[in-house]
Amino acid sequence: MKRRSLKFYKKEAAAIRKKILIVSHRAKTPHIGSCLSLVEILTVLYFGGILKFLAKRGTGFEKRDRLILSKGHGSLALYSALTEYGLLPPRFLNEYTKNGSFLPAHLTYKPSFGLEAATGSLGHGLPLALGMALAAKYDKKSHRVFAILSDGECDEGSTWEAVLAAAQWGLDNLTVIVDYNKIQSFGRVKDVMDLEPFAKKWESFRWSVKEVDGHDVAALEKALSTIPFRKGHPSVLITHTVKGKGVSFMEDTIDWHYKNPTDDLLEQAIKEVNASL
Amino acid sequence: MRIAFQRALSRALTKDKNIIFITGDLGYSAFEPLRDNFPGQYLNAGVAEQNMIGVAAGMALAGKTVFAYSIATFASMRAFEQVRNDVVYHNLPVRIVGVGGGFSYGHMGVTHWALEDMAIMRALPNMAVVVPIDPLETEAVVDFAVRYRGPMYIRLGKAGEKNIFKKPPKFSLGKFxxxxxxxxxxxxxxxxxxxxxxxxxxxxxxxxxxxxxxxxxxxxxxxxxxxxxxxxxxxxxxxxxxxxxxxxxxxxxxxxxxxxxxxxxxxxxxxxxxxxxxxxxxxxxxxxxxxxxxxxxxxxxxxxxxxxxx
The missing domain is CATH 3.40.50.920 (Rossmann fold)
Incomplete structure (x- = not known):
């Protein structure tokens, strides 16, 4: 596989970050922090060539790898990545959450644009991904299924029902990426519902586990290039991330799960993202 | 009705490899033929109804027609949000099959009585709700469900129901x-x-x-x-x-x-x-x-x- 340069990834990540900031500022929608922690993960998945056959048109598109963003409140990050990637027409993003538009703040379903499933209520995406992965196995199709989960939705019982079943069914065509930014809706994960020992939990459910820094594009690329981590087992990549990553005043705070920047703060945020290049 | 359902579904599974049957760990002395005769089309999702309905929806997103089976209360209520968001909102050909409608499980107690399922399922946009009156009609409903494209809730009785129809009827949605x-x-x-x-x-x-x-x-x-x-x-x-x-x-x-x-x-x-x-x-x-x-x-x-x- 062709390795992308750090510079290339940084440029794409910055472009996605700016889209998230500008569009959420315009739309006055929350969850900016949850979107920003996802940026490098999505950058590597789309621009690192991890998701295969996505750019194909016609019947070739059927062979594409599927990505379900189970943390549906991170929709704007996915819309931004898909727009940057060229699968989602820019006019859709421009109309995000406007009256009569098609893109809500929790994910909508439009598979032809790479939006494989509607999510928003937590704990739904992984069972959906299991169904897709199982259908691919039954049909002897080689495409893979990815699901991105938040740490908060690992509180949901349905997530763990699916974790249990995926190993039972030997779904090595399924990869979970956990955006472990350590802050959930109303507090720090360790204070609200501690997930640790997190990797051990997945291991004990018979998943093959790797952990990386979720903002280290080289580490993400390396890990995601080696899936399945173990044949016959589902893979989980626990990515340690920072909520609000890339904007100093948004990083690692609960506030930017809810708040929206003023014009001045937006300008400062964009400056910081530009300075990262 | 369970046996009639099994019989009609076996025919459908034989005819169309794209049809999948998922059970929430139920079917003792009724569904063994499905388990034994249709590997690759039969799945036991365990006692985990939320995951079962999510998996059914995921398979339907991948082009399958799925029958997801449990006791009517569990099928319609335990996994209600999965039925709403994953199946019905995506408008998928998943058939939620609830066995033991009404007082079928009378002496088992209130947890097993499905007395609200029709109301709950009826409130979902574009959800078809079908309650066959006898085993013969159950088979007709399965035949219909194989062809129908939208989501369906099918409520069955349990066992030993007598036939009312004299000969196999044809079932059409919206027709009494x-x-x-x-x-x-x-x-x-x-x-x-x-x-x-x-x-x-x-x-x-x-x-x-x-x-x-x-x-x-x-x-x-x-x-x-x-x-x-x-x-x-x-x-x-x-x-x-x-x-x-x-x-x-x-x-x-x-x-x-x-x-x-x-x-x-x-x-x-x-x-x-x-x-x-x-x-x-x-x-x-x-x-x-x-x-x-x-x-x-x-x-x-x-x-x-x-x-x-x-």
Whole structure:
């Protein structure tokens, strides 16, 4: 596989970050922090060539790898990545959450644009991904299924029902990426519902586990290039991330799960993202 | 009905490899043939209904037609949000199959009584709700479900239901079965309770009262044309269901009659809007709540007497 340069990834990540900031500022929608922690993960998945056959048109598109963003409140990050990637027409993003538009703040379903499933209520995406992965196995199709989960939705019982079943069914065509930014809706994960020992939990459910820094594009690329981590087992990549990553005043705070920047703060945020290049 | 369902589904699975059956760890002494004969089309999702419905939706997103099976309460209620968001919002060909509708699991207790499932499922946009009246119609519903594209909730009885249809019927969504069309009283029945409609009509016939009998298995959409027609011709319409009187067949008929401004009066017979303190067999509970043949007949004669008196 062709390795992308750090510079290339940084440029794409910055472009996605700016889209998230500008569009959420315009739309006055929350969850900016949850979107920003996802940026490098999505950058590597789309621009690192991890998701295969996505750019194909016609019947070739059927062979594409599927990505379900189970943390549906991170929709704007996915819309931004898909727009940057060229699968989602820019006019859709421009109309995000406007009256009569098609893109809500929790994910909508439009598979032809790479939006494989509607999510928003937590704990739904992984069972959906299991169904897709199982259908691919039954049909002897080689495409893979990815699901991105938040740490908060690992509180949901349905997530763990699916974790249990995926190993039972030997779904090595399924990869979970956990955006472990350590802050959930109303507090720090360790204070609200501690997930640790997190990797051990997945291991004990018979998943093959790797952990990386979720903002280290080289580490993400390396890990995601080696899936399945173990044949016959589902893979989980626990990515340690920072909520609000890339904007100093948004990083690692609960506030930017809810708040929206003023014009001045937006300008400062964009400056910081530009300075990262 | 379980065996009829299994038989019809086996035919469908043989014919079409794209059909999948998922069970929430149920089917002892009924579904062994599905498990043994259809590897690659049969899946036991374990005792985890939320995941089961999510998986069913995921498979349907990948192009499968999926029958997801559990006890009616668990299938419709435990995984309700998965049914709503994953199946119905995505408008997928998943059939939520609930076994043991109404008081089928009478002595098992209230946790196993499906008395609200029809109302809950009926409220979902574009969700078809079907409650076959006998084993023969169950097979027809499965045949229909294989071809239909939208989401469906199919509520089955349990075991040992008698056939009402003389020969295999054809099922169409939004069409009721008109068995007899003579008389001033019409009984619309769902599920195996339809047997009691026939038995009540026999009692009433001896008293000189003719009843029209309508099998109302298509609870959503209902056969609005037939309801309107009968609503204009009959003095009394009776809805008969093993379900809370709120939100099921009776409510669906009431909606049509009220909007039409019908001549008929509607009597809703079903479970009362309260969880009973005493348990018992299906027949015991039917009788307790006025759904046995005698009690149905009594409710109708009382109404007619009162009408005559007024």
């Amino acid at each position: 079965s008109l068995f007899t069309n003579k008389g001033d009283v019409a009984i619309f029945g769902t599920g195996s309770l339809m047997q009691n409609a026939f038995a009540a009509a026999a009692i009433l016939y001896k008293k000189g009262i003719n009843c029209r009998l309508i099998g109302a298995s298509s609870v959503k959409p209902v056969d609005a044309a037939l309801i309107k027609k009968i609503g204009a011709e009959c003095r009394l319409i009776v809805s008969l269901e093993e379900h809370n009187v709120i939100g099921g067949l009776g409510s669906a008929i009431a909606e049509v009659l009220a909007e039409k401004g019908a001549y008929s009066t509607l009597m809703r017979l079903g479970a009362p809007d309260v969880y009973p303190a005493r348990i018992g067999s299906q027949d015991y509970l039917r009788d307790t709540y006025g759904l046995s043949p005698d009690k149905i007949a009594l409710s109708i004669t009382r109404f007619l007497k009162k009408k005559r008196g007024s």
